[in-house]
Amino acid sequence: xxxxxxxxxPDPKQPRRxxxxxxxxxxxGDDYQYNALTKTGIxxxxxxxxxxxxxxxxxxxxxxxxxxxxxxxxxxxxxxxLAWSAQDADFDGETLGGIxxxxxxxxxxxxxxxxxxxxxxxxxx
Numbered sequence: 001x002x003x004x005x006x007x008x009x010p011d012p013k014q015p016r017r018x019x020x021x022x023x024x025x026x027x028x029g030d031d032y033q034y035n036a037l038t039k040t041g042i043x044x045x046x047x048x049x050x051x052x053x054x055x056x057x058x059x060x061x062x063x064x065x066x067x068x069x070x071x072x073x074x075x076x077x078x079x080x081x082l083a084w085s086a087q088d089a090d091f092d093g094e095t096l097g098g099i100x101x102x103x104x105x106x107x108x109x110x111x112x113x114x115x116x117x118x119x120x121x122x123x124x125x
Contacts, residue, residue, distance in 0.1 A: 021055060049072075078097075078099045085097060102116060
């Protein structure tokens with residue numbers, strides 16, 4: 001790991017795909033349940049989160065507070081809903097109780113969502 005920089009976004013001066021950072025390698029692959037499970041480490045393992053955020057390339061450090069922290073909170077709320085509500089008869093697995101919607105994702109990063117036709121919108125439980 002050492003001084004390895006996190007390749008979340010490509011460096012505009014180097015428009016090529018860099019090798020995946022070792023902290024993100026468990027997120028790749030075809031086993032989506034395993035990928036999702038490894039991502040929970042951001043929320044549940046403070047040391048992992050510290051290493052991950054500390055490895056972000058300098059050009060993208062401003063996005064930590066602007067995008068990453070709000071999204072981590074959003075996903076944490078969704079995981080808590082999942083943990084407490086998965087067995088409920090009216091469980092909303094599509095938006096996790098209306099927590100994970102396109103509109104709320106965009107709001108978390110301070111962006112104005114584009115208009116989505118009603119037929120493509122998920123219901124907000």
